[in-house]
Amino acid sequence: MSTTPNLDYGSMGFKEIIVKLDGDNTIAIITLNRANERNTFSPLLVEEIVEVFGLLDRDDRVRVIIFTADPSAPAFCSGAMLPQGDLGWSSLYQSEAEREGPQAHRDLGGVVTIAILRCRKITISAVNGHAVGAGITALQLPFDFRLIWEGAKLAFPFVRRGIAPEACSSYLLPKLIGNSASLGLFLSGDTYSPRHHFLQPLYYSIHPNRSNVLPAALQLAYDLAENTSQPAIAMTKALVWRGKDTIEEQHLLESLVFRGLSGAGDGNEGVRAFKERRKVGFEDKLGDMKGELRPWWTEVDIRHRKAKL
Amino acid sequence: MSTTPNLDYGSMGFKEIIVKLDGDNTIAIITLNRANERNTFSPLLVEEIVEVFGLLDRDDRVRVIIFTADPSAPAFCSGAMLPQGDLGWSSLYQSEAEREGPQAHRDLGGVVTIAILRCRKITISAVNGHAVGAGITALQLPFDFRLIWEGAKLAFPFVRRGIAPEACSSYLLPKLIGNSASLGLFLSGDTYSPRHHFLQPLYYSIHPNRSNVLPAALQLAYDLAENTSQPAIAMTKALVWRGKDTIEEQHLLESLVFRGLSGAGDGNEGVRAFKERRKVGFEDKLGDMKGELRPWWTEVDIRHRKAKL
Amino acid sequence: MSTTPNLDYGSMGFKEIIVKLDGDNTIAIITLNRANERNTFSPLLVEEIVEVFGLLDRDDRVRVIIFTADPSAPAFCSGAMLPQGDLGWSSLYQSEAEREGPQAHRDLGGVVTIAILRCRKITISAVNGHAVGAGITALQLPFDFRLIWEGAKLAFPFVRRGIAPEACSSYLLPKLIGNSASLGLFLSGDTYSPRHHFLQPLYYSIHPNRSNVLPAALQLAYDLAENTSQPAIAMTKALVWRGKDTIEEQHLLESLVFRGLSGAGDGNEGVRAFKERRKVGFEDKLGDMKGELRPWWTEVDIRHRKAKL
Numbered sequence: 001m002s003t004t005p006n007l008d009y010g011s012m013g014f015k016e017i018i019v020k021l022d023g024d025n026t027i028a029i030i031t032l033n034r035a036n037e038r039n040t041f042s043p044l045l046v047e048e049i050v051e052v053f054g055l056l057d058r059d060d061r062v063r064v065i066i067f068t069a070d071p072s073a074p075a076f077c078s079g080a081m082l083p084q085g086d087l088g089w090s091s092l093y094q095s096e097a098e099r100e101g102p103q104a105h106r107d108l109g110g111v112v113t114i115a116i117l118r119c120r121k122i123t124i125s126a127v128n129g130h131a132v133g134a135g136i137t138a139l140q141l142p143f144d145f146r147l148i149w150e151g152a153k154l155a156f157p158f159v160r161r162g163i164a165p166e167a168c169s170s171y172l173l174p175k176l177i178g179n180s181a182s183l184g185l186f187l188s189g190d191t192y193s194p195r196h197h198f199l200q201p202l203y204y205s206i207h208p209n210r211s212n213v214l215p216a217a218l219q220l221a222y223d224l225a226e227n228t229s230q231p232a233i234a235m236t237k238a239l240v241w242r243g244k245d246t247i248e249e250q251h252l253l254e255s256l257v258f259r260g261l262s263g264a265g266d267g268n269e270g271v272r273a274f275k276e277r278r279k280v281g282f283e284d285k286l287g288d289m290k291g292e293l294r295p296w297w298t299e300v301d302i303r304h305r306k307a308k309l
Numbered sequence: 310m311s312t313t314p315n316l317d318y319g320s321m322g323f324k325e326i327i328v329k330l331d332g333d334n335t336i337a338i339i340t341l342n343r344a345n346e347r348n349t350f351s352p353l354l355v356e357e358i359v360e361v362f363g364l365l366d367r368d369d370r371v372r373v374i375i376f377t378a379d380p381s382a383p384a385f386c387s388g389a390m391l392p393q394g395d396l397g398w399s400s401l402y403q404s405e406a407e408r409e410g411p412q413a414h415r416d417l418g419g420v421v422t423i424a425i426l427r428c429r430k431i432t433i434s435a436v437n438g439h440a441v442g443a444g445i446t447a448l449q450l451p452f453d454f455r456l457i458w459e460g461a462k463l464a465f466p467f468v469r470r471g472i473a474p475e476a477c478s479s480y481l482l483p484k485l486i487g488n489s490a491s492l493g494l495f496l497s498g499d500t501y502s503p504r505h506h507f508l509q510p511l512y513y514s515i516h517p518n519r520s521n522v523l524p525a526a527l528q529l530a531y532d533l534a535e536n537t538s539q540p541a542i543a544m545t546k547a548l549v550w551r552g553k554d555t556i557e558e559q560h561l562l563e564s565l566v567f568r569g570l571s572g573a574g575d576g577n578e579g580v581r582a583f584k585e586r587r588k589v590g591f592e593d594k595l596g597d598m599k600g601e602l603r604p605w606w607t608e609v610d611i612r613h614r615k616a617k618l
Numbered sequence: 619m620s621t622t623p624n625l626d627y628g629s630m631g632f633k634e635i636i637v638k639l640d641g642d643n644t645i646a647i648i649t650l651n652r653a654n655e656r657n658t659f660s661p662l663l664v665e666e667i668v669e670v671f672g673l674l675d676r677d678d679r680v681r682v683i684i685f686t687a688d689p690s691a692p693a694f695c696s697g698a699m700l701p702q703g704d705l706g707w708s709s710l711y712q713s714e715a716e717r718e719g720p721q722a723h724r725d726l727g728g729v730v731t732i733a734i735l736r737c738r739k740i741t742i743s744a745v746n747g748h749a750v751g752a753g754i755t756a757l758q759l760p761f762d763f764r765l766i767w768e769g770a771k772l773a774f775p776f777v778r779r780g781i782a783p784e785a786c787s788s789y790l791l792p793k794l795i796g797n798s799a800s801l802g803l804f805l806s807g808d809t810y811s812p813r814h815h816f817l818q819p820l821y822y823s824i825h826p827n828r829s830n831v832l833p834a835a836l837q838l839a840y841d842l843a844e845n846t847s848q849p850a851i852a853m854t855k856a857l858v859w860r861g862k863d864t865i866e867e868q869h870l871l872e873s874l875v876f877r878g879l880s881g882a883g884d885g886n887e888g889v890r891a892f893k894e895r896r897k898v899g900f901e902d903k904l905g906d907m908k909g910e911l912r913p914w915w916t917e918v919d920i921r922h923r924k925a926k927l
Contacts, residue, residue, distance in 0.1 A: 102601050105568040110560035117556060122805060144805050146798075159545055162538040162579030162591060163570045164563070170548035171559035176798035179549060180455075180485035181510045186545050187431060187453050188513075188529070189537060197509055200815055201799045204806075220806070228807060229780040236777055236804050239788035240797060241556075247735060247859075248918035250789035251728035254782070259723040261781045270780030282780060292720050300557035411910050414877040419869035426865060468854055471847040471888030471900060472879045473872070479857035480868035488858060489764075489794035490819045495854050496740060496762050497822075497838070498846060506818055550865075609866035 007055060016045040019052055022218070025061040026225040028052075029214075032139075035073035040081040041134045046108045050115040057119045060285040063230060064221040065119065067139060068126035071210040076152065079133025080109070104304060109138040109167025114302065116142040117168075117241065120234035120286055122224050126217035127152055128210040137167035141176060144237070145204045147217050148194045160189040177201050229266035229282040231289050242297040253296060260292030316364060325354040328361055331527070334370040335534040337361075338523075344382035349390040350443045355417045359424040366428045369594040372539060373530040374428065376448060377435035380519040385461065388442025389418070413613060418447040418476025423611065425451035426477075426550065429543035429595055431533050435526035436461055437519040446476035450485060453546070454513045456526050457503045469498040486510050538575035538591040540598050551606040562605060569601030625673060634663040637670055640836070643679040644843040646670075647832075650757075653691035658699040659752045664726045668733040675737045678903040681848060682839040683737065685757060686744035689828040694770065697751025698727070722922060727756040727785025732920065734760035735786075735859065738852035738904055740842050744835035745770055746828040755785035759794060762855070763822045765835050766812045778807040795819050847884035847900040849907050860915040871914060878910030 009019035009028070018031040030052060032039045056062050069076045112134075116123060125143040130153040137156070140146050156173075158165050165173070165186055173182040181198035192199060194206050204220075207213050235257050244250045261267045266284040273280040318328035318337070327340040339361060341348045365371050378385045425432060425447070434452040439462040446465070449455050465482075467474050474482075474495055482491040490507035501508060503515050513529075516522050544566050553559045570576045575593040582589040627637035627646070636649040648670060650657045674680050687694045730752070734741060743761040748771040755774070758764050774791075776783050783791075783804055791800040799816035810817060812824050822838075825831050853875050862868045879885045884902040891898040 102565060102568045105564045107560065107564040107567050110563055114556060114560060144801050159537040159541040160579070160589065161583060162541050162573070162575035162577070162589070162593075164541050164544040164548060164566050166563055166567055168556050168560050168563065170545070170563060171552055171556050174484070174549055174552070175792070175796070177796055178484070178486055178510055183453050183546070183549055184513050186549065187537075187542060188533065200509065200818065201796055204802050224806065228777040228805075232777040232780050232782050233805060235782040236788070237801070239782060240792055240801055240804065243789055243792070246918060247732060247786050247789050248920050251725065251732060251786050251920055252918070254728055254784055254786065254788060255723045255725040256720060257782050258725050258784055259720045264780070266780035268780070270778070274779060280778065280780070284780075300555060300561070302557050302560055411874060411877045414873045416869065416873040416876050419872055423865060423869060468846040468850040469888070469898065470892060471850050471882070471884035471886070471898070471902075473850050473853040473857060473875050475872055475876055477865050477869050477872065479854070479872060480861055480865050483793070483858055483861070487793070487795055487819055492762050492855070492858055493822050495858065496846075496851060497842065509818065606864075609864060609870070611866050611869055 006061065007059060009052070009055075014048050014052065016042060017048050017052065021062070023064075023222055023225055026063045027218070027221045028056050028059075028062050028065045029218075030065065030067045032067075032069040032073070032077060035070050037081065038074045038078040039069050039076060039129075039135070040078050041108065041112075041138070042081045043108065046112055049112050053115045053119045057121060058286075060287065062121060063225040063228070063233075064122040064124065066124045066126055066214070066217050066221055067143065068214050068217065069129055071128040071214070073129055075135065076127050076129035076131045077135030077139050078130070079135050079157075100304070106302065106304065107166045109134045109169075111302075112138040113142045113168040113172070117172075120237065121230070122221070122228070122233055124217045124221060126213045128213040130154070133157060134167055137165065137169035137172075140202075141167070141169055141172040145217075145220065146202060147205050147207065147213050147220070148203050149210045149213050150194060150206050150208050151210070152194055153191050154194065154199070155189065155191045156185050157189045159187060227280060229261075229270065229280075229284060230286055231264065231266060231284050231293060232261055232270075234286055234289070235261060235293060238295070238297075242295070256292050260290045264288070264290060315370065316368060318361070318364075323357050323361065325351060326357050326361065330371070332373075332531055332534055335372045336527070336530045337365050337368075337371050337374045338527075339374065339376045341376075341378040341382075341386060344379050346390065347383045347387040348378050348385060348438075348444070349387050350417065350447070351390045352417065355421055358421050362424045362428045366430060367595075369539075369596065371430060372534040372537070372542075373431040373433065375433045375435055375523070375526050375530055376452065377523050377526065378438055380437040380523070382438055384444065385436050385438035385440045386444030386448050387439070388444050388466075409613070415611065415613065416475045418443045418478075420611075421447040422451045422477040422481070426481075429546065430539070431530070431537070431542055433526045433530060435522045437522040439463070442466060443476055446474065446478035446481075449511075450476070450478055450481040454526075454529065455511060456514050456516065456522050456529070457512050458519045458522050459503060459515050459517050460519075461503055462500050463503065463508070464498065464500045465494050466498045468496060536589060538570075538579065538589075538593060539595055540573065540575060540593050540602060541570055541579075543595055543598070544570060544602060547604070547606075551604070565601045569599045573597070573599060624679065625677060627670070627673075632666050632670065634660060635666050635670065639680070641682075641840055641843055644681045645836070645839045646674050646677075646680050646683045647836075648683065648685045650685075650687040650691070650695060653688050655699065656692045656696040657687050657694060657747075657753070658696050659726065659730075659756070660699045661726065664730055667730050671733045671737045675739060676904075678905065680739060681843040681846070681851075682740040682742065684742045684744055684832070684835050684839055685761065686832050686835065687747055689746040689832070691747055693753065694745050694747035694749045695753025695757050696748070697753050697775075718922070724920065724922065725784045727752045727787075729920075730756040731760045731786040731790070735790075738855065739848070740839070740846070740851055742835045742839060744831045746831040748772070751775060752785055755783065755787035755790075758820075759785070759787055759790040763835075763838065764820060765823050765825065765831050765838070766821050767828045767831050768812060768824050768826050769828075770812055771809050772812065772817070773807065773809045774803050775807045777805060845898060847879075847888065847898075847902060848904055849882065849884060849902050849911060850879055850888075852904055852907070853879060853911060856913070856915075860913070874910045878908045882906070882908060
């Protein structure tokens, strides 16, 4: 997979997100820029998130990606944009789906979720406001770390709107926190606090003020950008999300991955730094990964036949 | 699947359970009626539970099903009826199994569990007493919500009786709360309080007195009966329990389900009520579901060749 | 599987572990004996652990296996032995792997993990010191119960060393505690206390002093050795770790296992003791298990073509 040149994200014309690099260009901060619309999900927002995660995935400078919102916005994200006029939910259908029938519909939340989950860098969702629907599914569940404001109101309200979980949340939430908590959250459709016991394993940390969340995310990001290896991170994420069915097969896979990572520059640097009791200086890029580290899984193609994405 | 006419559950001759409708016939309350036998599992009880969950699944009036016991009974359920005479556990074998050999045995707890898990309505177990064996496996794990009395003594005592987990608990418990807690509970076979950290994600709420549990379950049931859509609930349960192996396949499935639900009456009503800031009035029934919402999974047939169930 | 005669573990020449029987020879206590090397993982240690778990699995006297360390050692286990000289991680490759290429490498942590997970007896890890890398993966995750010292420092430091999770931890940890906590622990590579909320379901109990952990493990072991059935334990472990993909298939499997266990001596003894309100006296051995209880799963062969193990 080819890498991108040193892009200037500020000049790329994003409208519904603001993208900045920080920490010597090792950290990308994406800020939702639809405060006037309660940071709701829109088709353009979806397009921009998918695009930027694809670019950041291949930008060798970037090690950590933070997604956040303006802490003074009415919400971190209030879910899908309210359907316009009398169209109901069908205003969310893509024109492609209209032509090709029900099988062609692609849930936009799921498109975002998969783009984030496929990104091989460390991803952090800094949830500094209320989050409903896609604001907790697409914009939280596919991330590696979730940090949150203690006062956030959280809801998976689907069954109270006549629909079912979207954005791959019916896949991710059970794997993240188990079926008991997931069914409780999904089937009640109620509003929960981050301190609710069903959500206990979901958040890395919980913060008293909205303005504390991004600084805490940045502190975590600085540490991880400095001290972790890009190929090691990418392989760890893949081992967890794309693992094998049996322990024996996973053992063979881990062995192959270990062999691939340990023979590389970062693997050697990791040992040397540890022995010399000094900070690591990891330099390997994702494009440098050895053959053993190529994807071992196959991905069902979710694109439309004529899709741009 | 055809729906049942407006049944009068009180006149159907159930002996070991009492079945009443509440909340304008939208809520069914099933009460275990074997207090004199410590509410143990019996073959007749199994038959009646399977029958009533099948009927309630197809009774279009009913949106929520609560299972509970008399709060003054010695226990919510003390597990399997003690085998009679010298037969040991083999008194639990069905005659069919005797003729057809070991492969024909059907664990009665599992028969109950599957009947409850297949029910497409919201199910709540209101555990207002001690629960052992099938009292925590079949009568709690397949439900969507579990509410419990703080003083309940809970045990999976199988390994201390020379047997192994039943009622599909070796399938459900790991998915509900993870393998670490499940193995701890199963392999110790010990008695636990609902407050034990292994059980933390299992219960929706914990109540100080036995008499508090059913009222709390009813309060939850009234809310959900009024404010959730039947097809949305049925599809949410199926997405979690009958999901696909990969995130891409689940995305395609969620997209199809969204399309099916959003184009229906409840989907439109959900959007309209939200925009008009009023209560929803969901009217779609399970029999009305569009083609996209038909079961996408196959179920291994667990019946005996000549079974009645 | 044939059983072993009454072995004298003290005379078998183990160097890096000490093996003693306790509780009328029903409990085996394995103590890591590399305090001078901070109890790090070495190839000889791996060989000895694999050997002793294989022997104990087939030693009919033994019902519970405790793994622990000297509570005055610098650590319970500090992970892999630091690679020697300039070899980096490649010093951990086996010579077989050198000849046969990357596909032939077998992660030594994974070899240990699988040996422990395959052991059909109750296994307890008594973690009375700090645990890093293999000290928390191979030496904790495959066990049935984990008891720990409150002050233990725990880390999965792989991404900070340029490598990825090993010892099948990328398979076991998500199944034990879920993907949210697992990704947080793996991708931060940080040091955690046993009280951290991500680790909440992992430990059976947490103890204030290092010297409390083994006595607590022994107390649990005495109870379980006296009161649980060997075939019931073996089948329970297999139902959880080697379960089927659907609830219907698991129901058929549980039914077959119930039939096999209930017709045996321990199954009958379990019922009789319960009815007579006396302690059980289980005597069935793993070699006695009926045909229904033979392994129903297949295991990918992880050995080298010419391996000794």
